[in-house]
Amino acid sequence: MKNYSKIKLKKGDLVRVTVGKDKGKQAKIERVFPKESRVLILGINQYKRHRKPQGEGRPGEILILDRPVPAANVVLVCPKCKQSTRIGYRFDAGKKIRVCRKCDADVD
Ligand SMILES: [Zn+2]
Structure with a gap:
């Protein structure tokens, strides 16, 4: 069965993560992906990507990227009652x- 629940969250909303390794953390939504029902939150669900050296003068590096999380895994933190x-x-x-x-x- 498909779930057509619409995202109620918006960019700039303060949310708390309820599932996973970032459980309990609070941060603001950076981007909303309505089709995927996911939200991108700064500093949440980060992963490291190692980039190989790209030849002379471009050493390898570790990139830290944020991955979107399912909107169902976060709840809004009310700006008024916190x-x-x-x-x-x-x-x-x-x-x-x-x-x-x-x-x-x-x-x-
Ligand atoms: Zn409230």
Whole structure:
């Protein structure tokens, strides 16, 4: 069965990782990949890539890269109550506004 759940997170959101080696860490979302349901978070899910020397004057190096994580593995941290929370919605003049489910503050 396919899961068409839409990402509610946006670039710049502060999130907390709930799964994996970075569990418990908090950081801001750098990029959202809606099709893959993944988010890129600075400093989270990093991996090292060794690049071989590319001949004279270009020594090998180790690159540290961030890999996107499944959006389901992070939760939003509310900017107001600082708790990790699920995102709700309210409508204002036909506009969808994200709200914290815990304190009802606007997240956008
Ligand atoms: Zn809140």
